[in-house]
Amino acid sequence: MFQGSSLHSRFVNWVPSGEEVANPANGVLPNFLQQKTLNKLLLVGCDKSGTSTIFNQAKMVYNVPFSEDERQSIKLQIQSSLYGYLGILLEGRERFEEEWLAEMRRKRSDELGPSSNLDIIFPASSREYAPLIEDIWKDKAFQATYDRRNELHMLPRIANYFLDRAVEISSTDYDPSDTDILYAEGITPSNGLASMEFSFPKSTQDSFMDATRFQLIRVHASSLGENCKWLEMFEDTDLVLFCVSLTDYDQFSDNTNGVSSNKMLESKKLFESIVTHPSFHQKNFLLILNKFDLLEEKIKQIPLTRCEWFRDFNPVISHNQSSTSSNYNNPSLAQHAFNYIAVKFKKLFFSLTGGRRLYVSRVTGLEPDCVDEALRYTREILKWEGEKPQLTLHESSSCSVNASSSS
């Protein structure tokens, strides 16, 4: 497709040759600026990999405002997640203290209905639930459950952040802050597709490429259909940003057949489907290994070898190293794990594509600088790929991991 021909031609005229030298005096743009249209970045990953967080973070970093509709749907999503967390707590309380619920049912039979089923408690997120939630919240037994919430494994980690402000968030006047938006789970319009345009703010080192517009399209893996057949709609993508949550190695999800499978292996499978998809043949990929902050915590508790793909992870860690500090010469366990996972994907990509290079970026989606760096890296990649013949001159980046550096 565009590879080799059209993509190349987009960047090949960086240094104008004689016939295309512009004359700024008569208002004609140099060819290499005129030619440059929109760089299309496709952001995709398995559920909960963080695509939504990265997408929204990018909006904030590049000052792309949220529309009123977006804000409204984010608000409703946050509220319905909150009710979900409360439902888990109510069920937990039921487990912890059977009688409490019976009493609560008697007292509030009209609101609570016959079970703690959420849809019955909170039939629509548009109603004013703050008073009810305040009541639930004040209850001693509920508070006792809340104190034991770490025992409720269904409750996602992020729930605390929202539950602490349950009454405020359930109010109709609630207006989500930027942090709320980043922390929220599952802010996805029903079709799973979101798109934004941005350009990088000018900085002194930046070249002409700054004039370039980028389009970031986030698509949900689930909306790509069986065998990712709808990927062909994104056939004009310039670079695929494939997002993986680094904490998925010990997570399991039930697929459509009710079979439980490791989420890292699910990500690997999706990656393979996209890389080998006929419309994506020859596309460039940037692997975003997200949630590095959480990996740093998790890997101290749960070995990476929990995932069968990572069975041979066996890093040499120096003994006199504190678990928190690390530097370039003395990488932490999490950094070892990141490198190892990056190389696993690089080798996979290499073998699937007949020897092509996978770019990799280490990201914590909650940190604006991280997302900015990853997206600036996409600009570099497009430039290198466009200038392919001279590639080796430019090829260096703190983000990149060499496939030969470890195994």
Ligand SMILES: Nc1nc2c(ncn2[C@@H]2O[C@H](COP(=O)(O)OP(=O)(O)OP(=O)(O)O)[C@@H](O)[C@H]2O)c(=O)[nH]1
């Ligand atoms: N600590 C931490 N949490 C993250 C990071 N990235 C995402 N999250 C959280 O992980 C959860 C899932 O992220 P989402 O962005 O919703 O992931 P997604 O499922 O790919 O996106 P949607 O399905 O569109 O919502 C949210 O609660 C985020 O706040 C990260 O780098 N660090």
Ligand SMILES: [Mg+2]
């Ligand atoms: Mg989500």
